[in-house]
Amino acid sequence: MPIGIFDSGVGGLTVYSSIDRALPNSDIYYLGDTARVPYGNKSKETIVRYSLECASFLFENFKIDILVVACNTASSHAVDILKNYLSIPVIGVVEPGVEQALKVTKNGKIGVIGTYATIRSKSYKKNLLEKNKDVEVYQKPCPLFVPLVEEGLLEHPVTFIMIEEYLQEIVDKGIDTLILGCTHYPLLKESIKRVYPHLEIVDSSEVIVEKLKELNPLKEKGIRRVFVTDHSPAFIKLENLILSGVKVEKIELSEVCKI
Amino acid sequence: MPIGIFDSGVGGLTVYSSIDRALPNSDIYYLGDTARVPYGNKSKETIVRYSLECASFLFENFKIDILVVACNTASSHAVDILKNYLSIPVIGVVEPGVEQALKVTKNGKIGVIGTYATIRSKSYKKNLLEKNKDVEVYQKPCPLFVPLVEEGLLEHPVTFIMIEEYLQEIVDKGIDTLILGCTHYPLLKESIKRVYPHLEIVDSSEVIVEKLKELNPLKEKGIRRVFVTDHSPAFIKLENLILSGVKVEKIELSEVCKI
Numbered sequence: 001m002p003i004g005i006f007d008s009g010v011g012g013l014t015v016y017s018s019i020d021r022a023l024p025n026s027d028i029y030y031l032g033d034t035a036r037v038p039y040g041n042k043s044k045e046t047i048v049r050y051s052l053e054c055a056s057f058l059f060e061n062f063k064i065d066i067l068v069v070a071c072n073t074a075s076s077h078a079v080d081i082l083k084n085y086l087s088i089p090v091i092g093v094v095e096p097g098v099e100q101a102l103k104v105t106k107n108g109k110i111g112v113i114g115t116y117a118t119i120r121s122k123s124y125k126k127n128l129l130e131k132n133k134d135v136e137v138y139q140k141p142c143p144l145f146v147p148l149v150e151e152g153l154l155e156h157p158v159t160f161i162m163i164e165e166y167l168q169e170i171v172d173k174g175i176d177t178l179i180l181g182c183t184h185y186p187l188l189k190e191s192i193k194r195v196y197p198h199l200e201i202v203d204s205s206e207v208i209v210e211k212l213k214e215l216n217p218l219k220e221k222g223i224r225r226v227f228v229t230d231h232s233p234a235f236i237k238l239e240n241l242i243l244s245g246v247k248v249e250k251i252e253l254s255e256v257c258k259i
Numbered sequence: 260m261p262i263g264i265f266d267s268g269v270g271g272l273t274v275y276s277s278i279d280r281a282l283p284n285s286d287i288y289y290l291g292d293t294a295r296v297p298y299g300n301k302s303k304e305t306i307v308r309y310s311l312e313c314a315s316f317l318f319e320n321f322k323i324d325i326l327v328v329a330c331n332t333a334s335s336h337a338v339d340i341l342k343n344y345l346s347i348p349v350i351g352v353v354e355p356g357v358e359q360a361l362k363v364t365k366n367g368k369i370g371v372i373g374t375y376a377t378i379r380s381k382s383y384k385k386n387l388l389e390k391n392k393d394v395e396v397y398q399k400p401c402p403l404f405v406p407l408v409e410e411g412l413l414e415h416p417v418t419f420i421m422i423e424e425y426l427q428e429i430v431d432k433g434i435d436t437l438i439l440g441c442t443h444y445p446l447l448k449e450s451i452k453r454v455y456p457h458l459e460i461v462d463s464s465e466v467i468v469e470k471l472k473e474l475n476p477l478k479e480k481g482i483r484r485v486f487v488t489d490h491s492p493a494f495i496k497l498e499n500l501i502l503s504g505v506k507v508e509k510i511e512l513s514e515v516c517k518i
Contacts, residue, residue: 035305036295041409046294046489116492144417147406150300158403158417230305233375 002027002223003212004058005068008050009037010150010235011183012070013242015093015205019068020224022209027223029062033253035229038146039073040115040182047117051078052085053253057227059086068208069093072181073115076123096211097179097204098127104200105177108135111170111199114181116141124181138170142185149184150234155191163188163195171196178202227251261286261482262471263317264327267309268296269409269494270442271329272501274352274464278327279483281468286482288321292512294488297405298332299374299441306376310337311344312512316486318345327467328352331440332374335382355470356438356463357386363459364436367394370429370458373440375400383440397429401444408443409493414450422447422454430455437461486510 003023005016009032016030031054033039039047051074058064067082067090069075075092082090101110112124119141128137145166148159167178177200180186186203193201224246228235231250239248262282264275268291275289290313292298298306310333317323326341326349328334334351341349360369371383378400387396404425407418426437436459439445445462452460483505487494490509498507 035301041493042294042489042491046491120492143410144406144412147403151402153403158420161417161420230301232301232305233379234300 001066002029002062002064003066003068004029004031004055004062004064005070006031006033006051006054006058006074007070007183008032008039008073009034010238013238014183014186015068015070015208016226017242018205018209019212022213023222025222027062028225029058029064030226031058032226032228032235034232034235037232038115039071040117040146041143042117044077044117044121047073047077048081050074051082055082055086057251057253059088062225064088066091066212068212070183070205072183072204073117076114076118076121091208091211093183093204093208094123094127094181096207097181097202098124098131100204100207101128101177101179101202102132102135104202105135107174107176108132109173109175109177110135110137111167111173111175111178112137112139112181113142113145113166113178113185114139115146116143118181124179136173138173138175140166140170142166142182145188146182146184149187154187159188159191160195163192167192167196171199176200180204225249229253260325261288261321261323262325262327263288263290263314263321263323264329265290265292265310265313265317265333266329266442267291267298267332268293269497272497273442273445274327274329274467275485276501277464277468278471281472282481284481285471286321287484288317288323288482289485290317291485291487291494293491293494296491297374298330299376299405300402301376303336303376303380306332306336307340309333310341314341314345316510316512318347321484323347325350325471327471329442329464331442331463332376335373335377335380350467350470352442352463352467353382353386353440355466356440356461357383357390359463359466360387360436360438360461361391361394363461364394366433366435367391368432368434368436369394369396370426370432370434370437371396371398371440372401372404372425372437372444373398374405375402377440383438395432397432397434399425399429401425401441404447405441405443408446413446418447418450419454422451426451426455430458435459439463484508488512
């Protein structure tokens with residue numbers, strides 16, 4: 001059961017790492033599109049094209065049996081299209097996050113934060129309301145969170161200022177649950193908790209692993225291969241922390257989609 | 260004398276705008292590589308490839324007679340390579356900035372700020388020392404400035420905190436001149452001035468126009484065409500402000516370089 005994972009960049013390594021630990025026997029192929037990161041401030045058309053190219057690379061080369069779209073922006077815009085093109089299960093980060101949020105909310109008021117593109121797509125909001133039309137959903141784009149995380153300013157004064165500036169407005173609506181709609185945001189979880197200790201914080205990557213565990217891995221010890229479109233300094237910084245010995249391979253994506 | 264300008268994204272529109280006003284009779288072709296922006300946190304190899312693709316598009320399609328590399332990151336890594344490949348003058352932003360800084364500094368202590376990739380390349384430092392081996396150069400990457408500008412937080416408290424955090428260290432070295440080594444930074448000029456009123460601030464785009472004015476434009480009223488690789492929300496936001504009526508055309512870059 002080879003698993004393919006792609007993300008716009010380094011953020012998805014947190015998803016890779018959770019799956020790696022939970023499913024040691026599965027083969028895992030990760031692609032970070034670091035040459036074109038970030039996706040979050042690009043148009044839907046471009047996000048869909050890039051997602052198809054990433055999926056095509058994993059599908060054509062490694063005959064993956066399941067595709068995990070670790071990027072919230074790509075999940076929000078391209079999961080349905082990928083499901084149409086591919087003959088294998090496609091797991092985005094939106095649905096698992098939505099299911100978890102509906103499980104933990106007590107008052108039915110749910111906040112969603114993400115990139116501009118994710119929030120503009122209303123993917124979380126639509127999915128939440130489809131599953132429970134009585135919940136109230138409050139969305140907020142937090143565009144500075146990604147650069148703050150990439151700079152490692154997790155507990156810096158400016159981070160706390162921006163947390164309040166972005167979140168106070170939706171906290172004032174009475175939300176008791178907050179969905180982190182971006183793979184970078186789990187690194188800010190503790191800082192958000194410090195400002196708003198009463199919030200239940202939902203991190204989709206944790207839920208995805210539960211979904212994947214339902215599969216039956218076949219092999220003793222799975223293969224691990226990690227690809228990037230640019231071996232960028234940001235990736236190099238994180239790979240030593242997360243990839244423990246897996247060699248990173250640089251590839252060029254074909255712009256001809258075969259799927 | 261058709262002029263080609265390229266930038267990784269929207270930042271170069273400030274250069275476009277200066278040239279547009281100063282040389283109304285020249286034909287101007289602008290390309291913003293918005294589908295792959297930003298360049299500043301990518302590797303040299305990828306920055307060079309992207310720069311060649313952008314230059315190739317302008318050169319093959321519009322027979323430009325001069326190429327302006329409006330992006331500091333691309334200027335720092337790719338101008339020499341572009342000069343080798345192209346048979347026309349190539350103007351980056353580094354040299355004009357360096358000449359201006361050497362003109363205005365009184366004590367010979369010069370600060371340079373830019374993206375990680377620009378600072379890592381040491382392009383400004385090398386160029387300054389080649390022209391005057393007695394100057395002292397202090398460099399500092401300011402990676403959060405681009406997202407702060409793109410979010411329009413030009414006078415936000417977090418912007419002032421980051422200005423001090425990034426600049427105090429090089430100001431303490433006694434610099435009297437600061438080169439803005441990124442096309443986004445001129446928008447922070449006033450805020451930097453407010454914190455450090457004694458600094459002479461050098462904005463390369465102003466100097467480039469002087470260089471171009473030495474050309475003799477041939478036509479009555481020049482053509483204006485603006486291309487992007489992604490019609491992203493960030494570009495749409497700025498085009499109304501700067502492009503007054505010029506239609507933006509979306510293109511796909513060929514990954515086959517003809518130059």
